[in-house]
Amino acid sequence: MSEIKRLLRIGMMLLALCALPATAQEEPDRLVRELTNEVLDILRKDEGLRNGKAQVVADRVEKVVSPHFNFRRMTMLAVGRDWRQATPEQQGRLIDAFYRMLVRTYSNALTQYRDQTVEFRPSRMESGDTNVRVQTEIRQSGAQPIAVDYVLEKTEAGWKIFDVVVAGVSLVTNYRGSFAQEIRVGGIEGLIRALEAREREFSASGQG
Amino acid sequence: MNPEAWRQRCGIFLLACAVVLLAGGCASAPTNPDDPLERYNRAMFSFNEGADRLVIRPAARIYDAVTPAPVQTGIGNFFSNLGDLWIGLNNVLQGKIADGLSDWGRFAVNSTIGLAGVLDVASGMNLPKHDEDFGQTLAVWGVAEGPYLVVPLFGPRTLRDAAALPLDLRGDNVLSIDHVPTRNSMTVVRLAHFRSRLLGLERTLDEGSLDKYVFARDFYLQQRRYRVHDGHPPALQYEDFDAEEAAPPAREIEQERAVQ
Numbered sequence: 454m455s456e457i458k459r460l461l462r463i464g465m466m467l468l469a470l471c472a473l474p475a476t477a478q479e480e481p482d483r484l485v486r487e488l489t490n491e492v493l494d495i496l497r498k499d500e501g502l503r504n505g506k507a508q509v510v511a512d513r514v515e516k517v518v519s520p521h522f523n524f525r526r527m528t529m530l531a532v533g534r535d536w537r538q539a540t541p542e543q544q545g546r547l548i549d550a551f552y553r554m555l556v557r558t559y560s561n562a563l564t565q566y567r568d569q570t571v572e573f574r575p576s577r578m579e580s581g582d583t584n585v586r587v588q589t590e591i592r593q594s595g596a597q598p599i600a601v602d603y604v605l606e607k608t609e610a611g612w613k614i615f616d617v618v619v620a621g622v623s624l625v626t627n628y629r630g631s632f633a634q635e636i637r638v639g640g641i642e643g644l645i646r647a648l649e650a651r652e653r654e655f656s657a658s659g660q661g
Numbered sequence: 662m663n664p665e666a667w668r669q670r671c672g673i674f675l676l677a678c679a680v681v682l683l684a685g686g687c688a689s690a691p692t693n694p695d696d697p698l699e700r701y702n703r704a705m706f707s708f709n710e711g712a713d714r715l716v717i718r719p720a721a722r723i724y725d726a727v728t729p730a731p732v733q734t735g736i737g738n739f740f741s742n743l744g745d746l747w748i749g750l751n752n753v754l755q756g757k758i759a760d761g762l763s764d765w766g767r768f769a770v771n772s773t774i775g776l777a778g779v780l781d782v783a784s785g786m787n788l789p790k791h792d793e794d795f796g797q798t799l800a801v802w803g804v805a806e807g808p809y810l811v812v813p814l815f816g817p818r819t820l821r822d823a824a825a826l827p828l829d830l831r832g833d834n835v836l837s838i839d840h841v842p843t844r845n846s847m848t849v850v851r852l853a854h855f856r857s858r859l860l861g862l863e864r865t866l867d868e869g870s871l872d873k874y875v876f877a878r879d880f881y882l883q884q885r886r887y888r889v890h891d892g893h894p895p896a897l898q899y900e901d902f903d904a905e906e907a908a909p910p911a912r913e914i915e916q917e918r919a920v921q
Contacts, residue, residue, distance in 0.1 A: 529902045534900075558868055558869030562862075622887070629879070631871040647871050
C-alpha cells in the first residue's frame with residue numbers, strides 16, 4: 454500500500470515537473486508563436502494574395518486563427534458596461550456580428566502583407582497568472598518595428614486570445630467609442646442593427 | 662503666384678474656415694469628454710478626407726506605381742535621417758541624454774557611411790530609430806494634451822500637439838531649406854511617400870468601423886498616449902462584464918490545479 458502511495462507520489466512529482474513549465478509558463482508564448490508562424494506560412498506560400506484570390510487566403514487564415522480567440526470576451530470588451538443589459542439572445546447576435554466585422558477587417562489587412570518578419574519576446578509571467586500579455590514585434594525593412602501584443606486569458610478550454618494591441622492601440626476596446634454612440638442612440642438593439650446593416654452593405658458590394 | 666504668398670493665403674483661408682467651424686462646434690453638446698470640439702472636428706475630418714481622395718491619395722498611388730521598392734526604402738530612409746537631429750534634440754529636452762546622443766550618432770553615421778541617409782546603417786550598429794517630437798516633449802514637461810483637434814490637412818492631433826506642429830515642421834529640416842524648388846519638391850515627395858505607406862488601409866478603416874470618425878479619433882488618441890509614454894503607457898484594465906453570472910474564473914483554475 455505504501456509502495457503504491459510512494460509510486461503515485463513520484464508519478465505526481467514527475468507530472469508536475471513536466472506539466473508546470475509547459476502549461477503554466479510557456480503555453481501562451483507557444484500558442485502565439487505557433488499561430489503567427491502558421492499564418493505567416495499561409496501568407497508566404499500562397500500566391501492567392503497576389504493573384505487577387507485574397508478571399509481564399511483569408512478563409513484559410515480564419516480557420517487557423519479563430520479557435521484560439523475568445524470572441525465572447527472580445528465582444529464584451531468592445532461593448533463595455535452595457536453588455537450586462539443585453540439579453541443572452543442579444544449577446545449572441547452581438548458576438549456574431551462583431552466576429553464578422555473583425556474577420557472582414559482583418560482579411561483585408563492581410564492583403565497588406567509584404568515581407569515582414571515577426572520577433573517574439575518572452576513574456577514575463579507568474580505561474581498563477583490567468584491573464585498574460587505576449588509581446589511580438591513586426592519588423593520590416595526601412596521602417597520602425599511595430600509592437601503587436603496578444604492578451605490571453607486562461608479559460609476552461611485553454612488559453613484564448615481576447616485582445617490584440619497594435620502599436621499601443623487595443624483593437625478591441627478601440628470599438629468602444631463607436632459602439633457606445635450607437636447604444637446611446639438606439640440601445641443594444643440599435644447597435645446590433647447597425648452592425649448587421651454594415652454587414653449587408655459589404656456583402657452586397659462584395660458580390661456586385 | 663509666388664509660393665510664399667500662396668501658402669500664406671491658403672493658411673488664412675484655412676484659419677478662417679477653422680474659426681467659422683469652431684464657432685459652430687461650440688454650439689453643440691458633444692458627448693465624448695476627449696472631444697468637446699466634435700462638430701468642428703467632424704467637418705474638418707471630411708474636408709481632409711476630400712483632400713486625400715482628390716489629391717493626396719492619387720499622388721501616393723502614382724508614386725507607389727512608378728517607384729521601385731528599393732528606391733522607396735531609400736527615400737524613406739533619407740527623410741527619416743533628416744528627422745533624426747530634431748528627434749535627438751527632443752530626447753535631450755526630455756532629459757533622455759543618451760537617447761539624444763544616439764540619435765545624433767545615427768545622423769552622423771547615416772549621413773556619411775549611409776550615403777546622405779539613403780541607407781540606414783546605424784540601426785545595425787545598435788543605434789535604433791526613436792520616435793520623438795515637440796508635442797511629446799511638451800507632454801513630458803507636464804503640458805496636458807487638451808481636446809482632440811483635427812488640423813486642416815495634417816489630420817488628428819491633440820491641442821497640445823497641434824500647438825507643437827509649427828516647431829515640428831521647422832525642426833525636421835525639409836521646411837528650413839532656403840532653395841524653394843528643392844523644398845517644394847521634397848515636401849511633395851515626402852508627402853507622397855508617407856501616404857503611400859498607408860495605401861490600402863483606408864479600406865480597412867471603411868469596412869472595419871461603424872463610424873470612421875470615431876474610430877480614427879480613438880485610434881489616434883490611444884496611439885498618441887502610447888508614443889508619449891515611449892511605448893509603456895499605463896496598463897489597460899480589462900473588465901469582465903460576465904463576472905456576475907459566471908462563477909469567478911480564479912476558483913475554477915485553482916480546482917484544475919488541485920486535480921493535477
